[in-house]
Amino acid sequence: MFNVVANRILWACLMMAAISVVAFTLIQLPPGDFVDSYVNHKQQGGVIMTKDEVAEMRGTLGLDRPMYVQYFDWVGGVVQGDFGFSWEFRRPVSEIIGERLPLTLILAFTTLLFTYLTAIPIGIYSAVRQYSVGDHVFTVLGYIGLATPNFMFALVLLYFAHVFFGTSAGGLFSAEFETAPWSWARIVDLLAHLWVPVVVLGTAGTAFQIRTMRATLLDELNKLYVTAARASGVSEFRLLIKYPVRMAINPIVSTIGWELTNIISGAPIVGIVLSLPDTGPLFVDALLNSDLYLAGALILIYCGLVIIGTLISDLLLIALDPRIRMGSTA
Amino acid sequence: MGQDNLLEIENLRICVDSDGESLPIVDNINLTLKVGEILALVGESGCGKSVTAQSIMRLLPKMLKIETGQITWHSPKQGKPIDITGLDPRGKEIRHIRGDEIAMIFQEPMSSFSPLHTIGNQIMEVVRIHRNAGKKEARAVAVEMLDRVGIPDPNRVVEQYPHELSGGMRQRAMIAKALSCDPALLIADEPTTALDVTIQAQVLSLMNDLQREFGMAIVFITHDLGVVAQVADKVAIMYLGKIVEQGVTREILLNPKHPYTVNLLEAVPRLGRIEDRQALVPIQGNVPSLFDRPIGCPFVTRCSKVIADRCDVSNPSLSTISKDHKVACFLHETTERIPA
Numbered sequence: 240m241f242n243v244v245a246n247r248i249l250w251a252c253l254m255m256a257a258i259s260v261v262a263f264t265l266i267q268l269p270p271g272d273f274v275d276s277y278v279n280h281k282q283q284g285g286v287i288m289t290k291d292e293v294a295e296m297r298g299t300l301g302l303d304r305p306m307y308v309q310y311f312d313w314v315g316g317v318v319q320g321d322f323g324f325s326w327e328f329r330r331p332v333s334e335i336i337g338e339r340l341p342l343t344l345i346l347a348f349t350t351l352l353f354t355y356l357t358a359i360p361i362g363i364y365s366a367v368r369q370y371s372v373g374d375h376v377f378t379v380l381g382y383i384g385l386a387t388p389n390f391m392f393a394l395v396l397l398y399f400a401h402v403f404f405g406t407s408a409g410g411l412f413s414a415e416f417e418t419a420p421w422s423w424a425r426i427v428d429l430l431a432h433l434w435v436p437v438v439v440l441g442t443a444g445t446a447f448q449i450r451t452m453r454a455t456l457l458d459e460l461n462k463l464y465v466t467a468a469r470a471s472g473v474s475e476f477r478l479l480i481k482y483p484v485r486m487a488i489n490p491i492v493s494t495i496g497w498e499l500t501n502i503i504s505g506a507p508i509v510g511i512v513l514s515l516p517d518t519g520p521l522f523v524d525a526l527l528n529s530d531l532y533l534a535g536a537l538i539l540i541y542c543g544l545v546i547i548g549t550l551i552s553d554l555l556l557i558a559l560d561p562r563i564r565m566g567s568t569a
Numbered sequence: 570m571g572q573d574n575l576l577e578i579e580n581l582r583i584c585v586d587s588d589g590e591s592l593p594i595v596d597n598i599n600l601t602l603k604v605g606e607i608l609a610l611v612g613e614s615g616c617g618k619s620v621t622a623q624s625i626m627r628l629l630p631k632m633l634k635i636e637t638g639q640i641t642w643h644s645p646k647q648g649k650p651i652d653i654t655g656l657d658p659r660g661k662e663i664r665h666i667r668g669d670e671i672a673m674i675f676q677e678p679m680s681s682f683s684p685l686h687t688i689g690n691q692i693m694e695v696v697r698i699h700r701n702a703g704k705k706e707a708r709a710v711a712v713e714m715l716d717r718v719g720i721p722d723p724n725r726v727v728e729q730y731p732h733e734l735s736g737g738m739r740q741r742a743m744i745a746k747a748l749s750c751d752p753a754l755l756i757a758d759e760p761t762t763a764l765d766v767t768i769q770a771q772v773l774s775l776m777n778d779l780q781r782e783f784g785m786a787i788v789f790i791t792h793d794l795g796v797v798a799q800v801a802d803k804v805a806i807m808y809l810g811k812i813v814e815q816g817v818t819r820e821i822l823l824n825p826k827h828p829y830t831v832n833l834l835e836a837v838p839r840l841g842r843i844e845d846r847q848a849l850v851p852i853q854g855n856v857p858s859l860f861d862r863p864i865g866c867p868f869v870t871r872c873s874k875v876i877a878d879r880c881d882v883s884n885p886s887l888s889t890i891s892k893d894h895k896v897a898c899f900l901h902e903t904t905e906r907i908p909a
């Protein structure tokens with residue numbers, strides 16, 4: 240048991256190291272570096288920089304050193320919580336991210352929670368009452384949810400929120416709370432806004448998980464161990480929750496990491512459409528401006544979240560399934 | 570009906586709904602079982618043995634319905650007859666009977682335990698439901714039962730998961746679970762079919778021993794007449810959802826009347842016959858599909874003694890040929906008919 244857990248954690252760390260190399264390579268891939276886009280920018284403003292000035296700028300920023308030196312320099316800082324300097328914002332990256340990351344985390348994990356808390360009960364209902372009116376309704380809603388692109392869904396919700404509630408559904412705070420310090424009222428205000436991006440980001444995943452839950456549970460309900468438990472006098476509700484639902488939860492749990500990936504990769508677009516003050520729009524800007532350290536830090540954090548999600552689902556599975564816990568292949 | 574009858578099944582007919590049409594899967598089943606008696610239900614795959622057994626505990630899958638007939642359970646614990654066919658299959662009354670008064674073991678020991686719960690947990694569950702017992706007490710019962718079915722080191726096995734046990738051990742654990750509340754009737758649906766031969770023999774002799782010790786009646790489902798000879802007091806031979814011959818085991822095996830029973834016996838390997846170099850005779854043809862039931866006697870398509878214009882026209886009903894022997898065949902018709 241200890242071995243299995245240690246094994247998964249070790250793998251997560253190795254993955255993280257590999258991801259840091261990939262992240263660093265990715266941000267180097269687009270042609271030109273920050274200095275190039277800076278020079279371009281100046282040129283548009285009518286200022287021509289000399290070759291020497293450009294080279295000197297590269298020197299001060301350390302961009303003339305070999306790639307691997309730059310990489311280790313960067314990773315060394317990251318390990319100590321120093322993600323480098325954003326040239327665009329002229330502030331340390333950790334400061335910028337520190338302001339926006341909590342909202343991203345709140346958004347991602349609320350969406351995850353919303354997805355599973357909605358999908359599991361609906362999936363159970365749909366399986367137990369197969370072909371009932373409710374089952375058909377959820378099936379139709381599910382297909383609509385799966386087929387609608389997030390940005391479209393966001394626009395539709397924006398429109399309806401405006402027409403029916405007279406509120407702007409964009410952003411995560413009302414104007415008066417935008418820069419206010421955290422307080423109970425601010426949290427309530429956040430929740431009043433949060434549901435829009437959560438629903439937008441979570442619907443496709445919820446629809447998918449309902450399908451999975453329904454299919455797996457239908458399968459489990461016909462298994463012999465269910466009949467055997469029924470034959471020993473267990474009541475129907477207890478039977479359902481203790482045996483087939485427990486079994487059907489496992490495949491659902493194993494998709495947590497993957498579901499988190501979907502949420503995180505969908506978030507930037509939704510963030511822009513709904514003008515959310517989280518890291519999504521920041522990430523897109525950083526990529527457009529070749530703001531190397533900011534983009535790198537965000538890629539690393541996003542990948543880190545995905546790895547943490549996978550680790551969570553692995554650890555949950557170990558807790559839930561004795562066959563995995565004991566390292567058997569069955 | 571005799572006073573010491575435990576279970577009476579009368580005119581049982583179970584149908585499946587397919588495309589709005591309702592097709593009988595088993596029909597006209599009449600069985601009685603006395604306290605402590607072992608009845609074997611024999612027949613080829615698909616003839617309706619499991620369905621008959623499941624109906625006794627109202628465990629039929631959704632698509633199958635008891636259409637006519639009555640199952641009466643003379644509950645020794647409640648001291649009164651209970652009409653099982655009249656109970657709600659999800660209701661309280663039947664749940665009191667399941668696991669406590671009537672228990673069941675299944676063909677697949679691999680899948681009849683939940684893989685996510687320990688053996689102990691699943692045995693204790695039955696005890697706690699029916700005995701109002703605390704955790705400690707239930708655990709003690711579980712350990713004792715595992716010990717009685719011959720599982721070594723029961724204190725360790727209660728904490729183990731099903732995948733840690735071999736098939737034979739799991740079937741023993743299943744038997745322990747079934748007997749944990751001392752039921753008056755045990756339904757064993759091919760309990761040894763999935764096990765290899767030496768383990769089969771062990772489990773069979775265990776069941777024989779436990780029957781003597783606990784005194785429960787058993788409905789033993791099998792398609793192996795060799796097993797029937799070893800364990801059963803009475804036997805009912807089923808074909809395509811009907812009982813074609815039934816009676817006391819000795820009488821049926823030594824003096825079979827129905828051509829199907831005769832064929833079944835010829836298909837059993839026996840030592841004496843091998844020495845005489847007599848060949849085993851497989852039964853010709855296959856069981857017809859439910860949806861394609863022959864007109865007349867169900868066995869007419871495979872029988873070697875068909876009476877023309879008789880067997881392919883009408884269906885023979887069970888008639889009593891001696892005190893211990895009934896058969897449904899025109900070759901052995903007597904005047905005293907049992908009404909169908």
Ligand SMILES: Nc1ncnc2c1ncn2[C@@H]1O[C@H](COP(=O)(O)OP(=O)(O)OP(=O)(O)O)[C@@H](O)[C@H]1O
Nearest residue numbers: 585594613614615616617618619620621630632859
């Ligand atoms: N849920 C179901 N829906 C439709 N038909 C069913 C269902 N369960 C069983 N049947 C049909 O009922 C018939 C009898 O099945 P049953 O399982 O009782 O056979 P059996 O005698 O136990 O066979 P085996 O020796 O293979 O266990 C079969 O022809 C089967 O197709």
Ligand SMILES: [Mg+2]
Nearest residue numbers: 618619620758
């Ligand atoms: Mg069967």
